[in-house]
Amino acid sequence: MTDQRPHDAALVVPCFNVAEHLPSFLASVAALDGFDRTQVILVDDGSTDGTHELLAGFAGRHPHVQLITQPNKGPGAARNRGLREVRAGHVAFADADDVLVPDGLSAMLASARRNDADLVVADFTNVPLRPYGRWKRCFGAGDRCVGSITDHPDLVFSASVWNKLFSVPFLRRTKAAFPEGVLFEDAWFSVPALLSARRVNLLDRPVYVYRQRGDGSSIMDSLRRNAGNYRDHLDLNLHLLDLGTRHGPEVRRLMERYAALTYLGFLRRLPEAPPDLDVAALLPDVHRLYQGIRDDVLREFVTSRRDAALQTAAKAGSLGDRLAAPRPLPLEGSRPADGEWRELPLNPAVTAQGLPPRYRLDGDRVELGGTVATVDGRGFGSRWTSSTTPISAVLDTAVSPARTHRGVALLQTLPASTLNVATLQISEGGVLTLSLPRMEVLPGWVDLSAMTWPLPEPVPAG
Template sequence: MSYKVSIVIPVYNVKQYLPRCMESVFSQTYTNYEVILVDDGSTDGSGELCDSYAREHVSCLAIHQQNGGLPAARNTGLSRARGDLLMFLDSDDWLDGSCLDICVAAFKENNDTDCVIFPYIREFGDVIPKTYILGEEERAFLDEEVKNLLHRRFFGLTNNEVYNPVALDELNTAWGKMYYARLAKDLRFTDVDVIGSAEDAWFNAQLFARFSRVIYLPNVFYHYNKQNATSIVHSYNDKLVRTRKNFHKFLADYIVEHGLGQDYEEALRNRKALTCLNYVRNILNSSESLLRKHQLIAELLGDDELRSALAQLPLSRLQMKWRVYYALCKWRCAFGVMGMTWLAERLRKYLR
C-alpha cells in the first residue's frame, strides 16, 4: 500500500523561515504527500508565499483565514487533510529529507502500528543539541506500555523521570509524530485563550488514548528552530498561570472521568510543581523592573495550589541542580529562584 501523508503547516508571519521549511518538504525522498498550508492572517507576505507554492506544486494547498491563533490554523488543516497518515510541521522548522520515507516504512513493516514518534534537534545556530525523547534505540510500545509510559507522560513525570524536569514537555508537541489520520479526525485543538501553549499537550493526551502500538524511531530528525525571536515561547504571556491551570483542570477531570488512578494523579501533581520553572521564566521575559519581577515571583510562590504540589514533589529523585532549584521554590526564596532561572535561561541550549 502506498500511504498518502497529509502535512499540515500553520503559517503566521514567517516569511523569513517558510522557504527553508517548504524546501525540506519538497525535497523529501517519499513523494506521496499533500501539503496543507494554513495562512492564519499573515501580514508580512507569508500568505502570498503560500499561494506561490500552491501554484508551483500540485501537492500543495494554500488556505487563508482571519487570524485565529495556532490551534485554529491546525484545526483548519486537520479538517482538510485527506491523507491516510497525518503529521504537523511548524512553518519555522524543517525536516530531514528521509523523514517521510523512514516513517512510512515503519507503518508498512508493522501494519498494526498507530503512530510513529521521532526525536528533534534544537537549532540554536552555534549549538544544535539532539533531543532523544525516548532514548537512542528504536523501540515499540504496546498496549499497556502505550498507556503507562506514553499516554501517562502527557499528564506528567513520575518516579525516576523527574530526575530531569526539562523533559516534562518534550513529548507534548503536535509535531514529531506521524499517525493514522482517522484516529484524529474528530479531535480539535483548544483555543489558546483557554489553554495557552498547552493546546498540543491536551490534544495528544486525548489522541494517545486511542493508540495500541507506537514505534519510536531515533534516526529521524525534526529541526526545531530556537532562533525565531518572534515565537510565542520567547514572549511574555500574562495569561500563562490562568491558562496552565485550566490545562491542569482538564487533565484532572480526564483522570476522574476515565478512572486512570494514582499514577496519573501523581504525574499531574508533579507536573503542577515542575511547571513553576515555566512560570518564573515567563515573568523574567516580561518588561517589568527587576523589583517588580521579584514581587511577581514571590506572589507566584505563595499560590496555594503550587505550594501544595511543591510540598509533595519528590526532591530526592531530582538531579542535584534541580533539587536545589525546586527546594528554593518550595521554601519561597524568590531571589534564589530568580537567580537560578536567569542562569538556566542563559544555559538552556546546554541543559538536558
C-alpha cells in the first residue's frame, strides 16, 4: 500500500542480489532527515538471494516505502520503473550496496529550493578512500550555482546519479530516461542533464558513501575486465559527441574531453583485452570516436608515449595493425648498475631544458637529475593523486617488463597543482614502483638535480 501524503522528495533504489549489504543501506535510509516525508521506491530487479524478503520487511514497516518487483532487466530499467512512480517534486537515486549520509538528501533539497535549481550536484566519500576523478576539483570552494557547465568544464566528469538531486518537472520536460540493457546508464542520464539544466547547484559537502565491494564484484571494480563494457562505453561516448554537436562548439569540446579521458583506459587495455571481446568488430567505431576528437584534446590526457601512440593509431585507423604487431618491450632484469645514469624518456606533455631528466642508483637511494617542465609551463603533479600511483605517467617507460608495462615516471601535469617526487622500489625483474609525497606548488621549470630518496629493498618478482 502506497502512502498518499505529499512528499518532500523521492528516492529510487534499484536492487539486485544485495542481501549482504541491504541491512546497513536500509538503516541509512531510515536515518535520513525527513525520512517520513520521503517517497522511497525500492525496485527488486529479479533478486534470488534474499533481497526481496529484506525489502518487503522494510516496506511493510513504513507506509511511505513502495516495493516494486520485476524480472531482472538491469539497473537502467529498474530506475526507469521507479521513476514512473515518483510523485514528489525532486528525486534522488541510490544503490543498495552503499550508504546515505543522514542529512544529505535534506541538504540537497534545501539547495535546490533556494534558487529553483534543475539539478544539485554534491560531493561524496569513497570507502576505502581513493581519488575519484577530475570533477572533485569543482568542490572545496563552498556552495555555488553554475549557470553553464562550460564555466566548470570538469563537472562533466561527474557522471554518477547517486550524488545528485533532480527536479522532476525538469526531467519530465527533457524526457530524461535511463538506457536499458547497457551499462554506464548513469552517464547516459546525468551528462545530458548537466548540459540541459538552467541552473546547477554545487553542494560542497558529502551526501553519500560509495562502498567498493571487497570481492571486486561491483561494476566499477570490474570495469575493464568485462568485454561488454568496451562496447557500451564506446557507444556512450559516440552518443555524447553527437549530443555535444547539437549544443554548440563549447559543449562539443566538453564532450570530446569526456570521451578522450574516459575511453583512454579501455584503449590502453585493448592489447590485453578480455578473451571474449571481439576487438576487430570494435575497431571501426573506435576509429570513428577518435576521428571526432581534436588533437589538442587528446594531448591533454596523454600520460605516456604509449598513450600517444595508441591514440594516434586509433585516429588514423591503423590501431588493428598496431595491436597485431606491438613494439617489443625491454628485457627484464634491466636495473642499472650503481652510479650509472639512465635517461628518462619524455612524454609529449613534458619538455626538458639543458640536460635531459635522468636517474641513477646509489645503493639504497635513487637520484634524479635534469630540469623539466610541462609544455604549457603550469606545474607538476595533481592535487587529486593518491599516495601511490601506477608508474607509467608523464615521463615515459624507462624499465618496462612485459608483464607490467610500467616504468620510471612523474605524475601527470595539471594546472595549479603540485610537484610529486618519488620513492622508487625495484623488483628483481626490473620493475620500478613510485610512492608519492605531496609538495608545494612549483609552477614553471623544476630542477630535479641533487634530489635523492631512499630506495627500498628489491621485492621478488611474481
